[in-house]
Amino acid sequence: MTIETLSTSRAYGGVQGVYRHQSTATGTPMTFSVFVPEHEPGERLPVVWYLSGLTCTHANVTDKGEYRGPCARHRLIFVAPDTSPRGEGVADDPSWDMGQGAGFYVDATQAPWMPHFRMRSYVEDELPALVAEHFPVDMARQAITGHSMGGHGALTVALRHPDRFRSCTAFAPIVAPGQVPWGEKALGGYLGPDRAAWRAHDAVALIEDGARLPDLLVDQGDADGFLAEQLRPELLAAACEAAGIPLTLRMQPGYDHSYNFISTFMADHIAWAAKRLG
Amino acid sequence: MTIETLSTSRAYGGVQGVYRHQSTATGTPMTFSVFVPEHEPGERLPVVWYLSGLTCTHANVTDKGEYRGPCARHRLIFVAPDTSPRGEGVADDPSWDMGQGAGFYVDATQAPWMPHFRMRSYVEDELPALVAEHFPVDMARQAITGHSMGGHGALTVALRHPDRFRSCTAFAPIVAPGQVPWGEKALGGYLGPDRAAWRAHDAVALIEDGARLPDLLVDQGDADGFLAEQLRPELLAAACEAAGIPLTLRMQPGYDHSYNFISTFMADHIAWAAKRLG
Incomplete structure (x- = not known):
């Protein structure tokens, strides 16, 4: 598998790069970024x-x-994929919560999404293999995190692969897409009306169905406009409590859904991961 | 003077805001951002x-x-102004190094720039008065920094107001606009062909003409594509040496001109300022 380097730039003693490759999962070019800290040959x-x-x-x-x-x-190496396939010939939706930019980390089974919207395969299989081939990563020591729809992605990918990730955290995640408007629209569109098929893509449902993680850190701003209707961390708290998963849920007073919130707590999430990655 | 709040967002325990006001200096609306850390009433x-x-x-x-x-x-409170007046009715140039986005922190004396391009008055007088009125700043404790054209701005504003700033630092600054292509074009355009008028807007010339600062920190990436032709920190080093100004010039190996460079060393510049601000 080949990748094209779009840019590299020195940062904090390491290299911040942006790369593109032709994805077999999505059938489109996909762009991602990788930060590699200074390290020995x-x-x-x-x-x-x-x-x-x-x-x-x-x-x-x-x-x-x-x-x-x-x-x-x-x-630690830090990898940031895109959120969906993009471009001409890729289905889209006029709204910002469906289609391009809104892949929800699932493999679509429904038209018109099916041919390209395969973000589960992309982030679970193809991109890890590509990154392992081209960057100095130790694939025995992986952590995952994400924000909002990407928090949903991080939680569900980790719950489906408990042996792969030593650490899972999330910023303001969608924890139960099957129970909130964003998720009902997206999972209904990508996976169809049979809600049983949604459960592998819903963190709360995965936990109810027996998936386990050693622990979990979630930060959530209490001034986040999506908190009550779309994010609902109380559903994750209840599922974790019932399942005996130690959840550290921090309600952060005054914080919204933006990168001002994420960047404020990023160092905590990286430290959480670092501790578990050894 | 009134200001309009465009956005506020909690960050690192404080508030990151973006504001707009009608500038009397430029005759246009001007947007700026202010970060105010947590503090006592x-x-x-x-x-x-x-x-x-x-x-x-x-x-x-x-x-x-x-x-x-x-x-x-x-x-510390952090204030970031725009780099020029903008909008319909404001003169512009098709290139990116002149006109809108390229005010060079001077008060233009030449057509077509004169009526609006008054960024010296804006950053030296109008914006400080506005910020002092609307934010909890201690104007007896000010520091200034900037990047590239803004490094030129920081150096020249500080050299003209040594009693106002306790700290001046810069990231990859234009140190001698009178001797480099960017500066010759901009100062020639805004101030006219008489090079004597440029000297108040040229850090090296200001130092040659007697301006002094207690000390100075400059970071410069050695992989910066503008280094040899436009930035030329060796001219600042020579002027500081001749004038007895203690300059800490750090050539940073492998760093370019981007925010990957700036963000890497931002904490050092903030710490440098904090030490001098008491």
Whole structure:
């Protein structure tokens, strides 16, 4: 698998790069960013995957996430994929919560989404293999995090692969897409009306169905305009309590849904991951 | 003087705001951002002014500067103005190094720039008065910094007002606009062909003409594509040496001209300012 380097730039002693490749999962070019801290020749470093939220590309967190300093200090590689396939010939929706920029990290089974919207395969299989081939990552030491729709992605990917990730955290995640408007629209559109098919893509449902994680950190701003209707962290708290999963849910007073919130707590999430990655 | 709040968002325990006002200096609406850390009611905090480079607005450093963490730790207010007047009826140039986005922090004396391009008056007089009125700043404790064209702005404003600023630093500044293509074009365009009029807007010339600062920190990437032709820190080093100004010039290996460079060293510049602001 080949990748094209779009840009590299020194940052915090390491290299922030942006790369593009032709994805077999989505059938489109896909762009992603990777930060690699300073390291010894031949050395392999743990990796943190960051899944972004609705409307975002790799660029939002790359520009505004403030992860490079903490990742340099803890010597972690940070990978940020796009949130969907894009371009001409790729289905879209006029709204910002469906279609391009809103892949929800599922493999669509419904028209018109099916041929390209395969973000589950992309972030679970194709991109990890590509990153393992081209970057000095230690794939035995992986962590995952994400924001909003990407928090949903991080939680569901980790719950489906408990042996792959030593750490899972999220910023203002959608925790129960099957019970909130964003999720009902997206999962209904991509996966069809049979709600049983949604459960593998719903963190609360996965936990109810037996999936487990060793622990979990979630930060949530209490001034987040999406909190009550779309995010509903209380549903995750209840599921974790019933399942005996230690959840650290921090309600952050006055914080909204933006990168001002994410960047404020990014260092905490990187430190949480670093501790578990050894 | 009234200001309009465009947005506020909690960050690092403080508030990141973006504001707009009708400028009497430029005769246009001007947008700027202010970060105010957590503080006691009635308390006034020191302020760091950040002047941006060519093509930038307030938004570039606000999104990518990574100053909020260091400013929250040191309890400093951070203000980022725009780089020029903008809008219909404001003169412009098809190139990116002249006109809108490229005000060079001078008061233009030449057509077609004269009526609106008054960025010296704006950043030296109008905006400080506005900020002093609307934000909890201690105007007895001010620092200034900037990048590229904004590094030129920071150096020249500080050299003209040594009693106002306790700290001056710069990221990859234009140090001698009278001797480099960007500066010759801009100062020639805004101030006319008489080079004597340029000297008050040229850090090296100001130092040659007797201006002094207690000390100075400059970071410069050695992989910066503008280094040899436009930035030429060796001219500043020679002028400082001749004048006895202690200059800490750090050539940073492998760093370019981007915000990856700026954000990497932002905490050092904030700490440098904090130490001098008491």
